[in-house]
Amino acid sequence: MRTAPPGACPAHAENAGAAARRYHARHGRVLPTIDPAAGSTAPKHHPGVPVLPLPFPPTFPSPCADHGRAAFPECLGALLALLNGITRVDWTAAGVGAGRPVPSGGGTYPAEVYTATASGLCHYLPAAHALELLSPADLRDDLARALDRPPLEQPESVLLITSRLDANLARYGLFGHRLQALDTGVLTGQALTLLESAGAAPTAHARFAEEELGRLLGLDSAAERVHAVVTARTPGAITPGAPLLRRRTARSxxxxxxxxxxxxxxxxxxxxxxxxxxxxxxxxxxxxxxxxxxxxxxxxxxxxxxxxxxxxxxxxxxxxxxxxxxxxxxxxxxxxxxxxxxxxxxxxxxxxxxxxxxxxxxxxxxxxxxxxxxxxxxxxxxxxxxxxxxxxxxxxxxxxxxxxxxxxxxxxxxxxxxxxxxxxxxxxxxxxx
Ligand SMILES: Cc1cc2nc3c(=O)[nH]c(=O)nc-3n(C[C@H](O)[C@H](O)[C@H](O)COP(=O)(O)O)c2cc1C
Missing domain, CATH: 3.40.109.10 (NADH Oxidase)
Structure with missing residues (x-):
């Protein structure tokens, strides 16, 4: 057996995948009978914390293209809208629905997005297009220390993508956990696409001290876990092209x-x-x-x-x-x-x-x-x-x-x-x- 790389969840590595192998055989290979009537759990919000509305629709090109570092918090709005916001209204057989730039298994959207910048730690509310301010402290150094391979320079922004563990289980049973991993991958891919296009040299981190990141975000580890972290430099212009906004599932x-x-x-x-x-x-x-x-x-x-x-x-x-x-x-x-x-x-x-x-x-x-x-x-x-x-x-x-x-x-x-x-x-x- 190879030894685990530093920081690579040694407690998990020690069992050489035994639990994951068991999970996959029982739940991860076969889509169970889906209960379409079962909804997903409500998206997360933090009652009582300050809510910072973001301008909607966001300005494109995003303001950081003109103003550099000083304006970076403002261009978060553009980034977040294109990452996980409500970007369209869909007419479907079931009625009218809110469409997002990314797909999600069964449209359950189990993932949540947190941002850490010099201005503090925030949680994104897609439906309101607003940030919940969880802490005004600059936690980027603490978050970077929990990464197995932190970036050489302090990242300008840290995006944390979590999954709510029970979000899609009513509909998909335990298969939902695999869907959650795929979904957070989709969101990670979207973050990489947006930040790459804005010249921010992003890196997606999958190896980190999960408990420590959860503690810094104030997560209940039985309910929500960090799946991916995306670090990036100051982005240039974030401009949505037609294909990015056109992307959707060919439902017809x-x-x-x-x-x-x-x-x-x-x-x-x-x-x-x-x-x-x-x-x-x-x-x-x-x-x-x-x-x-x-x-x-x-x-x-x-x-x-x-x-x-x-x-x-x-x-x-x-x-x-x-x-x-x-x-x-x-x-x-x-x-x-x-x-x-x-x-x-x-x-x-x-x-x-x-x-x-x-x-x-x-x-x-x-x-x-x-x-x-x-x-x-x-x-x-x-x-x-x-x-x-x-x-x-x-x-x-x-x-x-x-x-x-x-x-x-x-x-x-x-x-x-x-x-x-x-x-x-x-x-x-x-x-x-
Ligand atoms: C990981 C993943 C698996 C999916 N699996 C299915 C599937 O098996 N059948 C299906 O009809 N749609 C599937 N979808 C598509 C979603 O139902 C769709 O993305 C969601 O309803 C949102 O609609 P949109 O993609 O048009 O924005 C999947 C999407 C993702 C991300």
Whole structure:
């Protein structure tokens, strides 16, 4: 057994992933019967603390582009709106809903976002687009000390992404914990995308002293835990481009029409970009494609080679439809989709070093990749839908030459049906992202 790297949750590492392995076998592999009537728990708020409203809609480009460090707290509003705020109103079969820039399993949004800057520690309220001031103290040094690999210079901003442990359990049972790890990965990916585009050189940290971070945030560890920390320098302009605001799940389904292979390749190369994480993974997440209607690509199964950009045929005669249990909601979507991208990973490779914590780290990484696929699809004009309801055993037949790997997440791609579900966008649509 490899020794755990410094700070890598040694208590968890000591059991070499035994608990995570048990969890995955019982709850993490199979989507249970979902109770759609069960809502998610209410988002967190801290009664009695000062609430600092942020201007809505936020100003773009964000003020820090013009004023540098002094104005950074102001541009937090722009960053937070595009990270986890309410950016559109969706008309759905169930009525009118608040749409966000990021997807979330079942729309349950179990994650919370905290910010630490020179002005203090705050919790973001998405529905009110406001900050709850939890402490006026500058806690950045204390937070950075709890990281396994703190940045060399004091970060200008620290974003902490937590998960409320019971947020989606009523609907998904214990499978919800895996969804929470994927969801916090999606949010981490969005934070990285926004901060990278603003030149703030962000790093996502997955190795840290979790109890200490929880203590600094005042969390009840039985109810909410820190899943990721994103440190960054002062951002330049934060400007939402049309694709970032357009990103959403293709809820009306897909037209069963071919998509250009060039668009698929753009999505894959974006998804396979290195993720700025605080650790080198013992095994990367590999991408596989189950193609059905992709112009210039024979129907079949492929592994994406990120070094050459080639799609290498692998054995298996699956279609996207075969990835889903028959009769379930995924079957029709799979039938209509032009292709599916499978995000795969290796649990066993990380247990010796990080123990049970690796389970969350790997799903977090898959969530980052899922967010990138959704955004790149919006950029190339494709409809997309992240799916965790795949039949993992069926999907894993594509990985027959790599039995160490398993499917973590699937993304269906295709032309969105008609003009899609109506939505009213609340923020501007200009900019390059
Ligand atoms: C990790 C993850 C897994 C998801 N799994 C499914 C799924 O199995 N089936 C499905 O219809 N949608 C799935 N979704 C999509 C969500 O239902 C969708 O993101 C959410 O309702 C919010 O809508 P929006 O993406 O249009 O903003 C998933 C999303 C995420 C982030």
């Amino acid at each position: 389904g897909f037209e069963p029409l071919p998509v250009p292979s060039a668009a698929l390749r753009v999505v894959l190369s974006e998804a396979a970009r290195p993720v700025p994480l605080d650790h080198a993974a013992p095994a990367d997440c590999d991408l596989y494609v189950v193609a059905q209607r992709v112009t210039g690509l024979e129907a079949g199964c492929y592994r994406y080679d990120p070094r050459t950009g080639r799609l290498v045929p692998v054995t298996g005669d699956l279609t996207p439809r075969d990835l889903f249990p028959p009769g379930g909601p995924g079957e029709l979507a799979g039938f209509e989709a032009a292709c599916a991208v499978l995000v795969t990973g290796d649990y066993e490779a990380g247990y010796p070093g990080d123990g049970d914590h690796w389970y969350r780290m790997l799903n977090l990484r898959a969530g980052v990749i899922g967010q990138r696929i959704g955004l790149a699809a919006a950029r190339t004009g494709l409809g997309a839908g992240l799916r965790c309801d795949v039949d993992i055993a069926a999907a894993d037949t594509v990985l027959s030459t790599r039995p160490d790997r398993t499917t973590l997440l699937a993304v269906l791609l295709g032309p969105e049906r008609g003009s899609g579900t109506p939505a009213c966008h609340l923020l501007g649509r200009e900019g390059p992202l």
